Amino acid sequence: MSQRGAPDAVDMPALRLGGHVSTSALDPALVGMVSFGLLGEPVLVDLAPARSFDVVALQQLLSAMAARARSGHPTRLRLPVAAVARHQLRLWRFPDAVSAVTRTPFQHVVLAEDHAYFGEEWPAHAAGEGSHSPRASVHAYLSAQHCFGLRPYPLTDPGTRQRMLPDEVSHWGGHALMRLLESVLAGPAADVLRVLVQEMVSGVPQRSHASVALIGAQLELPGSADGTGVLTISEWDDGDLQPYWLRKAIGTGPLAREVFRVHRAGRQMESYHARRRPLPDTDDAELLLASVVRSSPYDPDPAEGGWGSHRIYSLYKSVVDTFRGVLRIDSGRHRLEVSADPLGGYRIDLASGPRLPDQQGCLVSARLPVRDA
Structure with missing residues (x-):
């Protein structure tokens, strides 16, 4: 069924998301959408009661819409009733992202009754706590410049693939953004660009079958009203992160010496180290775990013909050691989080199974704590 024309039928199964749309709210909704047999039918994503959004949750939602589009199943959108929530979606380029992942004009995905919101005046910002601080003023300026939110890249265009990394380097290297990050992060702002952004983005063009x-x-x-003091940087693409890719991601160079304490529901804590090699018939969860544990500071760099740090190794070292944050990787029905262990070394929380939505492609996110001035 194609998504031609503005949809106006609303008697379809609905995925209703209200309040603050976060991963914890979205997980059961996406699981329910599939478990109740709705995957092959037209589904309405009802954002009418939503008031604010977490960027990673939006990427989860958009990845599900992308998977449905690839299977020929339409998804419709009802926009938030709250003007501030609609404004957040505009600032975050959500309409562009929807069009990119569904390959359908945004107005053809949104219910016809919500077209009245198109072209509306942007609401005045309510002055929240701390809204008059210099940092808040810079943040508001950068938000108005679409510095935060979502930046879609259709990878079927070779030119876009080539421009993706330079565009992101230019984006994150902006003077105002760097100065703001210098004032709020525990580590050097330059490492956000030098390590996090480059390592996240540079691997995307190499992922097989990635189209967006x-x-x-x-x-x-x-x-701030919803803020807990966190900078989130995330990347999702619809390329393969399957056993073949995971086996390639496992380090082949000199091994690191880090120790990981792995926590899984229903199991005792297990200690992992780089010399713990996965068995040939090991499952996807163990392969995902091994791709972190066995990542190496000295992996061969095929692009340069020399040696360089493995991307996952560079990411978790920077996120956890430099910025005291949490690195998360979602793939399939597996979610892995790396953080500092109070006993030394690293803690890995690995969740798997039917309580998690089936994450299409690969979603990598870093959450870095933000300090008070």
């Missing part, structure tokens, strides 16, 4: 990517960014300042 979304780069996400969100900065919540301490004291």
Whole structure:
């Protein structure tokens, strides 16, 4: 069934998302959409009661819409009733992202009754706590410049593939953004560009069958209405992160010496180290775990013909050691989070199974704590 013309029928199964749309709210909704047999039918994503959004949750939602589009199943959207929530979606380029992942004009995905919102005046910002601080003013300026939110990249265009990394380097290297990050992060702002952005983005063109990517960014300042003091940087693409790719991702160079304490529901804590090699018939969860544990500071770099740090190794070292944050990887029905262990080394929380939605492609996100001035 194609998505031609503005949809106006609403008697379809609905995925209703209200309040603050976060991963914890979206996970059961996406699981329910599939488990109740709705995957092959037209589905309405009802954002009418939504008031604010987490950027990673939006990437999860958009990845599900992308998977449905690839299977020929339409998804419709009802926009938030709250003007501030609609404004957030505009600032975050959500309409562009929807069009990119569904390959359908945004107005053809949105219910016809919501077309009245198109072209509306942007609401005045309510002055929240700390809204008059210099940092909040810079944040508001950068938000108005679409510095945060979603940046879609259709990878079927060779030119876009080539421009993706330079565009992101230019975006994150902006003077105002760098100065703001210098004032709020525990580590050097230059490492956000030098390590996190480059390592996340540079691997996307090499992922097999990737046709679209979304780069996400969100900065919540301490004291803001919904903010808990976190910078989120994330990347999703619809390429393969399957056993073949995971086996290639496992380090082949000199091994690191890090120790990981792995926590899984229903199991005792297990200690992993780089010399713990996965068995040939090991499952996807163990392969995902091995791709982190066995990542090496000295992996061969095929592009340069020399040696360089493995991307996953560079990511978790930077996120956890430099910025004291959490690195998360979602693939299939597996979610892995790397953080600092209070006993030393690293803690890995690995969740798997039917309580998680089936993440299409690969979603990598870093959450870095933001300090008060």
